[in-house]
Amino acid sequence: MIPVLYRYIFRELVSPFGVSLLFLTFVFVMTRIPDITNMVVNYNMGISAVFSLVLYSLPRFMEFTLPMSVMIAVLLTFMRMSGANEIIALKGGGMSIYRLLPPVAFFCTLMTLITLWVTVWAVPWGKHAFTVLGQEMARANINVALKERQFNTPFDNVMIYVSAIDIKTARLKDVFIEDGRDPDSVNITVAAQGALVSRPNEGIYTLTLENGIINQVSLDRSAAHQIQFDRYDINFDVGLPDHKQRIDKKDLDEMGIRELLTVARDGKQGAEKRHEARMELHEKLAIPFACLALGLLALPLGLQSLSARHAPGFGLALFFFMGYYMLLALGWSAGGSGGYPPGVAMWLPNCVMGGTAIYLIKQVAGERFFHMPHLFILRKRER
Structure with missing residues (x-):
C-alpha cells in the first residue's frame, strides 16, 4: 500500500508543478515584452536575435519560479487531498502524517537538484551569452547601447549622455561626453547635435558633433584649455567583430563555481572583490535549497487548510515565500556590507523556513492546529 500511495502523491505533485512553472515563467517573460517590442520596431532586430535574448533570460527567471512552483504544487496537492477527505481516510487507516513526508521530500529534493543545476550552470551561461549577444548587437547598431537621459558607457573610459535620440535619422541632441582614454588628460565635450556613424569592417565608430565646446584638462601640467568648434569627429576603436577582449571579461554573476572559488582565493584581488565572490x-x-524548505513548509499548510474551520490558502504561502526573499535581500545587504559572514547571510533564510516547516509539521502531526493571523484566515461558509 505504501509504495502505491507514494507514487500517487508524486503524480499528484507533478501536474500543478508543471502548470505553475509554465505560468510563472510566462509572467516573468511578459515583463520583457516592452523591451522586445522596442528592439523589433525601432532597431530593426531580427526575431531570431530577440528569441535568443529571451532564451538566455529564462535561467534567471527559473531561479525564482522553480522554488515558488514547488511550494504551490505541494500546497495545492494536499489542499485537494484534504478537501476530498483522503487525508481523513489515511488517518482512519492508522497512518501517521509523517508517512506522507517521503514522497514530498523526494519531490522537493529532485527539484532542489534541478534548481542547483540552473543556478550553478544555466544562469552563468545565460548571463554570459546575453552579454555577448548584447555586445554583438551593439556593434551592429549602437543605438541599442545608447539610452536617452542616461549616462552610457558603450566604449572603454568614455561616458556619453544624450538628452534625445531620433531613431529614424540616428541624430543625437544635446550631447555630453567625458573622454578619459588619455591617462594624462580628460576631455569634456558638449555639443548641440551629433550623429554616430559605424564602420563595422574597420571596427571603428565615428561620433560627428556640431556646434560645441571642448574643455581639455591636462592632469600632468594642471592646465585647462577650451576650444569651440562647428564640426568635430571623435573616433572609437572597438575592434573587429571577432575581437573578444571585452566579451571574455566576465562579471561575478556570469561565473561558475570554479571561477568564483578562484576569485575568492586569489590574493591579488581586493578584499571587497573576494567578499563579493563568496x-x-x-x-x-x-x-536551490529553498525548494526543500518551502516545499516542506507547504505540507502542513495544505494539511490544515480544510481540516479546520479556517483556511490559510495562498495568502500565508505567499507571505512565507515573500518572507524568504526578503530575508535573502536583507542577507545580501548585511553580507555585502561585511556585517555578516557570507555563509550566514545567504543560508539564514533556508534555516528560518526549514525550522518553521519542522515546527508546523509537528503541530499538525500532533493534531495541534496552529492559529493563523486574521489577515490570512479564510472562513468557511456556514451551511
Whole structure:
C-alpha cells in the first residue's frame, strides 16, 4: 500500500508543478515584452536575435519560479487531498502524517537538484551569452547601447549622455561626453547635435558633433584649455567583430563555481572583490535549497487548510515565500556590507523556513492546529 500511495502523491505533485512553472515563467517573460517590442520596431532586430535574448533570460527567471512552483504544487496537492477527505481516510487507516513526508521530500529534493543545476550552470551561461549577444548587437547598431537621459558607457573610459535620440535619422541632441582614454588628460565635450556613424569592417565608430565646446584638462601640467568648434569627429576603436577582449571579461554573476572559488582565493584581488565572490558563491548554492524548505513548509499548510474551520490558502504561502526573499535581500545587504559572514547571510533564510516547516509539521502531526493571523484566515461558509 505504501509504495502505491507514494507514487500517487508524486503524480499528484507533478501536474500543478508543471502548470505553475509554465505560468510563472510566462509572467516573468511578459515583463520583457516592452523591451522586445522596442528592439523589433525601432532597431530593426531580427526575431531570431530577440528569441535568443529571451532564451538566455529564462535561467534567471527559473531561479525564482522553480522554488515558488514547488511550494504551490505541494500546497495545492494536499489542499485537494484534504478537501476530498483522503487525508481523513489515511488517518482512519492508522497512518501517521509523517508517512506522507517521503514522497514530498523526494519531490522537493529532485527539484532542489534541478534548481542547483540552473543556478550553478544555466544562469552563468545565460548571463554570459546575453552579454555577448548584447555586445554583438551593439556593434551592429549602437543605438541599442545608447539610452536617452542616461549616462552610457558603450566604449572603454568614455561616458556619453544624450538628452534625445531620433531613431529614424540616428541624430543625437544635446550631447555630453567625458573622454578619459588619455591617462594624462580628460576631455569634456558638449555639443548641440551629433550623429554616430559605424564602420563595422574597420571596427571603428565615428561620433560627428556640431556646434560645441571642448574643455581639455591636462592632469600632468594642471592646465585647462577650451576650444569651440562647428564640426568635430571623435573616433572609437572597438575592434573587429571577432575581437573578444571585452566579451571574455566576465562579471561575478556570469561565473561558475570554479571561477568564483578562484576569485575568492586569489590574493591579488581586493578584499571587497573576494567578499563579493563568496557572497555570489553561497547564493548559488543556497537558493536551490529553498525548494526543500518551502516545499516542506507547504505540507502542513495544505494539511490544515480544510481540516479546520479556517483556511490559510495562498495568502500565508505567499507571505512565507515573500518572507524568504526578503530575508535573502536583507542577507545580501548585511553580507555585502561585511556585517555578516557570507555563509550566514545567504543560508539564514533556508534555516528560518526549514525550522518553521519542522515546527508546523509537528503541530499538525500532533493534531495541534496552529492559529493563523486574521489577515490570512479564510472562513468557511456556514451551511
